[in-house]
Amino acid sequence: MTLAYHALVGFIVLNVVIGMVTYVTLLERKFAARMQSRIGPYYVGPRGLLQPIADALKLMLKEDIVPTSADRWIYNLAPIVFLIPCILIFATLPFAPGLGVADLNIGVLFFLAVSSLEIVGLFMGGWGSNNKYALLSAMRAVNQIISYDLPFVFAAFVPVLLAGSLQMSTIVEAQRGLWFVAYPLIGQLAFVMFLIATLAAENRVPFDILEAESELVAGFRVEYSGMKFALIQLGEYAHMIGTSFLGALLFLGGWLGPGSDTPLVGALWFLLKAMLIFLVVTWVRWSFVRIRVDHILAVSWKLLLPATIVLLLATGFWVALRGPHAG
Amino acid sequence: MATLPRTTVEIGYGGSERLTMNMGPQHPSAHGVFRAILTLEGETVVGVDAVIGYLHRCHEKLAETLTYVQYPTIASKTDYVSAMTAELAYVAAVELVGKIEVPKRAQYLRVLCAELQRIASHCLWLGTWCMDMGGALGGGATIFLYTIRERELILDLFETLTGARLLYGFHQVGGTRYDLPAGWTQKCRETLAVIAQRLGEYEAMLEDNAFFLVRTQGVGVVSRELAEDVGVAGPLLRGSGVAYDLRTAAPYSSYEDFGVRVPVETAGDCYARYRVRMAEFRESMRIVHAALDGLPEGPISSRPGVKSVGQVRVAKGEGYSRIEGARGEVGCYLVADGGPKPYRLKWRGASFSNLAVLPHIIPGHKVADVVAIMGSVDPVFGEVDR
Numbered sequence: 001m002t003l004a005y006h007a008l009v010g011f012i013v014l015n016v017v018i019g020m021v022t023y024v025t026l027l028e029r030k031f032a033a034r035m036q037s038r039i040g041p042y043y044v045g046p047r048g049l050l051q052p053i054a055d056a057l058k059l060m061l062k063e064d065i066v067p068t069s070a071d072r073w074i075y076n077l078a079p080i081v082f083l084i085p086c087i088l089i090f091a092t093l094p095f096a097p098g099l100g101v102a103d104l105n106i107g108v109l110f111f112l113a114v115s116s117l118e119i120v121g122l123f124m125g126g127w128g129s130n131n132k133y134a135l136l137s138a139m140r141a142v143n144q145i146i147s148y149d150l151p152f153v154f155a156a157f158v159p160v161l162l163a164g165s166l167q168m169s170t171i172v173e174a175q176r177g178l179w180f181v182a183y184p185l186i187g188q189l190a191f192v193m194f195l196i197a198t199l200a201a202e203n204r205v206p207f208d209i210l211e212a213e214s215e216l217v218a219g220f221r222v223e224y225s226g227m228k229f230a231l232i233q234l235g236e237y238a239h240m241i242g243t244s245f246l247g248a249l250l251f252l253g254g255w256l257g258p259g260s261d262t263p264l265v266g267a268l269w270f271l272l273k274a275m276l277i278f279l280v281v282t283w284v285r286w287s288f289v290r291i292r293v294d295h296i297l298a299v300s301w302k303l304l305l306p307a308t309i310v311l312l313l314a315t316g317f318w319v320a321l322r323g324p325h326a327g
Numbered sequence: 328m329a330t331l332p333r334t335t336v337e338i339g340y341g342g343s344e345r346l347t348m349n350m351g352p353q354h355p356s357a358h359g360v361f362r363a364i365l366t367l368e369g370e371t372v373v374g375v376d377a378v379i380g381y382l383h384r385c386h387e388k389l390a391e392t393l394t395y396v397q398y399p400t401i402a403s404k405t406d407y408v409s410a411m412t413a414e415l416a417y418v419a420a421v422e423l424v425g426k427i428e429v430p431k432r433a434q435y436l437r438v439l440c441a442e443l444q445r446i447a448s449h450c451l452w453l454g455t456w457c458m459d460m461g462g463a464l465g466g467g468a469t470i471f472l473y474t475i476r477e478r479e480l481i482l483d484l485f486e487t488l489t490g491a492r493l494l495y496g497f498h499q500v501g502g503t504r505y506d507l508p509a510g511w512t513q514k515c516r517e518t519l520a521v522i523a524q525r526l527g528e529y530e531a532m533l534e535d536n537a538f539f540l541v542r543t544q545g546v547g548v549v550s551r552e553l554a555e556d557v558g559v560a561g562p563l564l565r566g567s568g569v570a571y572d573l574r575t576a577a578p579y580s581s582y583e584d585f586g587v588r589v590p591v592e593t594a595g596d597c598y599a600r601y602r603v604r605m606a607e608f609r610e611s612m613r614i615v616h617a618a619l620d621g622l623p624e625g626p627i628s629s630r631p632g633v634k635s636v637g638q639v640r641v642a643k644g645e646g647y648s649r650i651e652g653a654r655g656e657v658g659c660y661l662v663a664d665g666g667p668k669p670y671r672l673k674w675r676g677a678s679f680s681n682l683a684v685l686p687h688i689i690p691g692h693k694v695a696d697v698v699a700i701m702g703s704v705d706p707v708f709g710e711v712d713r
Contacts, residue, residue, distance in 0.1 A: 036472040132348045136370070136694070206538050215694050217355060286469050289460045289538045292695045293370055 010091070010101045017090050021237040022052035027275070028282050035286045062226035067130060070223065074128030079224065079231035082121025085114045086235035089242040094169050096255045096266035107168040108160055111246055112153050115201070118239060119145045125232070126220035137219030140209045140293055144200060147300035148207075152197035154308035158190035159250040161315045172254035179253040186315050191251045193308050195280065198247060200296070202240045204281055206288040207296055241278065248273035345373070348694075352381045356459045356698040359708030363685075365697065372697055375689045377682065382712040390672035395421050395639040398669075400496035402659075405674060406710035407493060409448035411440045412652035413659075413674075413710075414498040419579060419648035420661040421500045421669075425641035432625045433502035434581040439618040440488075440497055441580075441650070442611040443481050443515075446522065448653035449604050449611075450478040453529065456601075456702035460542050460695075470529065477525055480518045487511055500639050502628025512619050519612050526608055533601075543598040547688050547700035550595055557684045560677050561655025562607065563704060566600035568593040573651035580650075584621065585614050597703040637667040654678050654705055676710035 026041060026048065033040030041048035066072060091114075092107035094100035104110055119142060126138020160166055162183065163174035180187045200207040211219045221232050248254060252273040255266030291299075351362035360381035366374035386405055390398050402417040403410030415437055422429060429437075454471035482492045489495040489505055497503055533539045549559070554567040564571055572589040574582045590606030592599035633639060641663040649658040655677030664670040681704050689697055 036469050037476065038472065132346060136346075136348075136367075140370075209695070215356065215698050287532075289457070289536065289542050290695070291538050291541060292693050294693060295541055 006101060013090055013095075013101050014087065017087060017238055017241070018234065020241060021234055022056060024237055024241055024275075024278065025055070025233075026052050027278075031279060031282055032286045035283070056230065059230040060227055062229075064226040064228065065223075067223050069130045071128040071130060074124045075223075076128075076228070078121050078125035078128055079228045079235070080121070081124055082118055083231050083235040083238075085117035085121070086239040086242065088114045089239070090245075092168060093242070093245050093249070094172070094254075095270055096260070096263035097169065099263045099267060103167060103169050106166045108156060108166045108171070108246075108250075111242075112149075112156060115239065115242065116145065116149045118235065121235075122220055125224070129220070129223040131223050133216045133218075133222050134220045137209075137211070137216045137222075141203070141220060143293065144203070144207065144209065144296060144300075147297055148197050148200035148304075151193060151300060151304040151308040152201050154305075154312045155190050155194040155197055156246070156250060157312055158186060158315050161312070161319050162186070164319070168249055168254075172249060172256060175253040176256060179251065179256070181251040186311065186318065187251065189307075189311055190315075191247075193304060193311065194247060194251065195277075196304060197308075198243050199281060199284060200300070202243055202281070203236070204240070204285050206284070206291045208285075208290055209293050209296060240281065241274065244274040244277040244281065245270070247277045252277070344368075350697070352378075356701065358455065358701065358706055361682075361701070361706065361708060361711075363689075363697065363701075365694070367694065370693045370695075372692055372694060373690055375686050375697075377685055379679075379682065379708070379711050382708045384709075384713065386713040387672050387674060390417075390669055392668065394636045394667045395500050395641060395669070396633050396636045396667075399498050399500075400494060403494040403496070404709060405676065405713050406652065406654070406657070406678070406707050408451055408707045408709075409444045409653045410494045411444040411497060412650065412657050414495065415441060415580070416648055416650050416652075416657045416659040416674075417661075417672075418498045418500050419650060420646060420659040420672075421639075421641055421663075423646040423648050424644045424661050424663045425500070427501050428629045429502055429580070430626045430629055431581065431623045432506075433627045433629075435618050435622050436503045436507070436627060437498065437580045438582060438585065439615055439622075440485075440495075440503075442614045442618070443484060445611045445653045446608060446615075447478045447481040447485075449608055450474040450481070450522075452604065452653075452702075452705045453601075454478075456699075456705070457533070459698040459702035460539075470532070473525070473529065477522050480521065484511070484515055484518060487514070499628065499630075501630035502626070504628075506627050507622075512622075515615065515619060519615060523609070523612055526605070530605060540598065542696075542699060543601060543703075544594075544596055546597045546692065546696050547703060548595045549684055549688055551593075553684065553687055554595070557680070557687065559655065559681045559684050561652070561681065562600050562603045563655065563681050563684070565590060566592050566603045567595040573649055573656055577649065579648070585617050587614065597699055600703045640665065640667050641669075649675070652677055654707065654710070655681060657710075674710075674713055676713060678704075678706040678708070678710040679713075682706050682711055 030040040041051035044050040044054045066075060089111050091101045092104050092110045094103050122141050123138045126134040159171055159180045162180055163171040165171060181191045203211060221229060224232060248270060255270040257269035260266035260269055346367040348365045348367055350365055351357035352360040362378040364376040364378065365372050389401060393401060399414045399417055402413040405413045454474035457470040485495060486492050487508055488511060489497045497505060549563065549567045551568045554564050554569060568591060570589050570591045572587065574587040575589055588610055590603050590610065592602050643663060643665045645662040647658055647660045649656050657677050658675030660673040661669050662671040685701065685704065689700055692700065
């Protein structure tokens with residue numbers, strides 16, 4: 001019975017996530033268009049609302065091309081290996097009290113561990129394509145994700161320390177009085193570092209050196225077409241939204257807000273906060289220059305990593321002195 | 328490929344494996360059809376072979392088959408981003424060889440168009456260059472969309488003036504083909520006011536952006552010696568500390584009336600070239616205003632309108648005219664044999680000689696810098712290959 005229930009919830013969440021991913025692309029395109037004094041998607045459906053569906057259909061109907069010299073097994077497997085961890089991260093996210101697939105007692109750890117697995121699929125794609133652009137991009141990806149996972153984890157662990165739990169719902173409940181982003185000094189610093197590391201972990205501008213359309217054309221997915229390309233895009237956006245949800249949960253108080261005792265209202269608040277983070281990420285994307293690979297590594301190892309370690313240590317001392325932050 | 332000369336520097340980072348990567352001619356940042364065969368050690372470029380010639384259209388031979396009346400409209404296709412430049416160079420060469428006078432009003436109109444064209448060309452350069460550096464100024468193309476909007480404003484002006492938006496046919500031997508339509512002056516001033524204001528916005532957006540500075544400062548340094556040895560021209564030369572501009576060094580078309588100020592930067596990197604071009608934007612606007620203010624009355628051409636294409640004949644002789652285009656010195660060497668067509672014509676394209684500096688400065692940089700450096704040189708491949 002419980003298994004069937006969890007399977008049902010999982011199915012619903014999966015579909016909601018995929019639906020959201022398609023529509024988040026529309027949100028991003030409209031937002032970017034406004035920033036660039038354009039209109040954005042407009043023709044398909046009322047006010048362009050059917051554009052994501054048209055895009056998905058187009059990608060499904062496209063010819064699936066496998067380069068002759070590609071390593072077929074690795075090449076074909078890569079999008080799936082890439083997509084699974086990106087979708088799996090939603091498993092431990094509670095969208096409202098009691099509304100989620102599984103509220104594990106190590107939820108944050110699970111999220112962080114699974115989300116860094118995407119690199120495997122990414123490197124498989126770059127390697128299996130047998131394309132020099134894709135290979136360079138995959139090499140960059142490994143460099144970057146290894147460099148940025150550490151500050152990402154350290155920054156995410158600051159709220160964990162403050163709440164004294166790895167369980168996501170406990171972290172949210174601990175923020176009932178004060179969101180962690182408003183926690184004096186520690187909260188703001190951790191939030192900013194989390195956002196920077198998020199940009200890098202999601203391969204977003206200014207850290208999008210693996211896509212690098214002006215040098216590496218499209219990076220590791222240059223040889224992918226049709227549905228496989230769609231799967232990679234889906235994975236990337238799912239990862240991005242998942243990380244936005246995590247940010248909203250760790251720092252912006254998750255589903256907390258007026259009327260959040262009703263699960264649906266709470267979920268709405270959560271969505272709103274996650275979209276806020278997503279829009280900030282988008283805003284950065286459309287207003288910065290891509291930085292070079294050596295600078296990216298320098299920023300991570302020389303600046304972000306020491307800073308997050310010091311911050312985490314400071315938080316540890318603070319919590320040891322004052323005890324965990326109770327709601 | 329193996330027979331091509333290879334400019335390679337030793338970086339010696341310890342790795343022994345080198346990767347040869349082909350960038351172009353079909354590549355988003357090839358600015359047309361440039362092909363660079365890069366030799367990489369990891370991310371670092373150690374060697375580059377520049378291959379050109381994918382856009383060769385026999386322009387010089389074509390010029391021999393077309394009359395002096397016909398060719399100006401074709402000449403504009405060499406550098407299609409700033410079409411007025413080549414037109415002017417060609418008609419100036421014909422006028423030089425044929426000793427044809429140009430009325431003062433026509434000379435001012437030519438200056439007016441040349442400077443507007445420089446603004447339009449630099450607009451496109453700023454957009455595409457930022458796009459090369461990627462990110463939002465790039466992939467998102469934010470700056471590109473902004474600058475292309477400004478370029479459109481100038482193209483609108485040209486459209487009202489000549490009826491065309493890209494290849495104008497504005498110049499003709501002995502003067503210009505069209506005079507300013509009613510209300511054009513006012514519209515031009517309004518456009519310049521808009522662009523001047525937006526330029527300030529772009530400078531704020533770019534120069535206050537630490538990432539932009541990191542990507543451009545100290546990247547692709549062309550030393551003064553190298554610039555002079557290779558023979559680069561235009562903003563590339565002025566970014567390396569040489570105050571050389573044909574508008575002051577060898578004034579043509581009444582440029583001496585305007586007191587052109589030549590902006591110079593000494594650093595020689597991408598950022599210096601950017602600064603030079605930004606200063607040129609403003610200087611061009613000042614010249615346009617001055618030309619509109621001091622526009623003399625009178626005829627716009629010293630020759631009557633032609634009734635047939637063979638009507639313009641030039642006495643036997645030869646001459647070299649050179650003008651300062653948006654990318655540097657554009658020259659046209661013309662040999663006339665007394666007939667209605669030139670006997671021989673030779674173009675000196677600014678992009679061609681500027682491009683020659685790339686193999687000297689690219690090795691040692693990262694892959695990402697290759698496109699940034701290439702963009703800062705601002706090549707137009709119609710002009711390179713002709």
